[in-house]
Amino acid sequence: MDTMFVRGLKRKCFDGEEDIEGTLAGIKAVPSYNLQRQSLLDMSLVKLQLCHMLVEPNLCRSVLIANTVRQIQEEMTQDGTWQMINAQNTGQASLDRLVSTDILCRSSGDQAEGKHVPAYGTFNKDFESDQAQDGSETMSTASSVQAPRNLQSNMWEEMENPQENKGNFQKSLDQIFETLENKSPNSVEDLFSEVDNSYYDLDTMLTGMMTNTKMGHCDSLETFSSPTNTASNSNCKSDLNDLDHIVEILVES
């Protein structure tokens, strides 16, 4: 069994590949450095998005992947190749689009030959409009320096203002990063619907459970998220089962 080379790492030639430098990457047999870097970025975002539903994700692994994402973004920012169109597409990123990333394994010295410096770079204006719609994030201006950090925002933090997050969520990188902590289904509305906040505060108080994290609204609300996208009725039922169980425990203690 070939466990070494995972499916999806076969080399691919992209037709009409959008290479911002407009070079011959599409003609070469080996994908360009930029393409491979993009592929690595996509792969990393997919990894961050795939959360174990029942068990907490490994924080060390998540931090390392996130740091890798940031490194790629910083480099792409310096190159001027950073485009927020990528951000919109990451929701659909799939392993099929991955290409061989041999070049990335080489040291930076080797890469220097293969790397193309673009004549100029600019930010896609969509970036700014995306962020404007997503009002809950505290976005600074869409400047090149801060772009990587914006993408990191909300990655780890416990959501403290769930009400503000209701509404349309675009498939932005921020949403993907949020799912890391929340393990929520795709739509945030599923997360917050059919939930009785007040009961959960009571629960926290009575059981006196001590955690070091702030018990924001979101933390308590998270527990009612179901791992699968079921209809809201069945969400209710599983919620009720959870509540029954919790009541049992409270009564016994």
Next chain:
Amino acid sequence: GIQPVGGTGASWGCVSEVCLLSHGRADARGVSAADIISTVEFNHTGELLATGDKGGRVVIFQREQESKNQPHRRGEYNVYSTFQSHEPEFDYLKSLEIEEKINKIRWLPQQNAAYFLLSTNDKTVKLWKVSERDKRPEGYNLKDEDGRLRDPSMITVLRVPVLRPMDLMVEATPRRVFANAHTYHINSISVNSDYETYMSADDLRINLWNFEITNQSFNIVDIKPANMEELTEVITAAEFHPHHCNTFVYSSSKGTIRLCDMRTAALCDRHAKFFEEPEDPSNRSFFSEIISSISDVKFSHSGRYIMTRDYLTVKVWDLNMENRPIETYQVHDYLRSKLCSLYENDCIFDKFECVWNGSDSVIMTGSYNNFFRMFDRNTKRDVTLEASRENSKPRAILKPRKVCVGGKRRKDEISVDSLDFSKKILHTAWHPSENIIAVAATNNLYIFQDKVN
């Protein structure tokens, strides 16, 4: 030819190969996931060897005593005690399962007839007492031999219960449960040389406990940023100095080690020493940080050195030199060109442990394909051995293995592309004074001994 390690012309052979019995759910491959060994540790005399598994069980092996009748059985380890240390739990507030997998076991030094060990899963540390019972009381007044209560009106004579010998029974009882102190996953526990305290470390915090007190612990390291957006580094391992009860080290995912002195402050946020090797700019890639993440840190028995394991190397550091390690050993450098694939299949995040031998002259760590490596610090020789069924027939001597990196593959060599990355040796242990090693290969435990010719 065979490269002798750790002795004079000695070579390694199998002492016991133990297959842990399969319990519980078996997956499609027929291997029960619950039996995957997750930690291995000898006690301070080497008489006992404890293993923890993914199903929350602890199995303790005891070494056969020397016997004139059966001299060849000396050195064999047999099952001494088995108990369920941790159960799966459910965190209702976060809607998450808490795995019962045993992350670490650490023994306490023996102070009386009983044995004590600490075992931990992601959230809870437990102190277990393992003791032998070879006598039982007989002749109770109020109950008969079966335990049924006797009718008090039928008792006419009082007698004193006596202790009679019985078959040896080994029982494990939980003596302390240290819970609710870790928000993140516990990765290390370490017993202090004062034998009164120990520490538990998770991704962002380290807590100090007194063995007698379970409802509170002191937080001695906290690297959680005020704003979690700024989190870029986590704690990966921690250990107390073997002799100085105020000193400990912890490693990070950025490849750094911090040595802290608890006498300087209650919260050891400022390190006394900071060990980091400068990055080699010619080797830089997007994976540099990931492969620099330290998966294990161990003090030498002498207390003069620390050893760290990152993805591709083992390094030995002198406590007096912070700017670079004094020795670096390549474990499997042939993987350097495969990091992309290893990133995709998540193998790059595997956490290998490393161990010293009793005299600090040889270090050992695991690799893939059930290979493990030993490095002799004095002779600078190294050897690759394999833990597999074929090699573990009784008295069989392990044959050194070699990975072929390119070009022509010799007959006994294995090529990089043929390595089985699902067979990883993450956990190993070395007897404190003898050349006996324990190697965990998925759900099998191998015990090898260096047989002097």
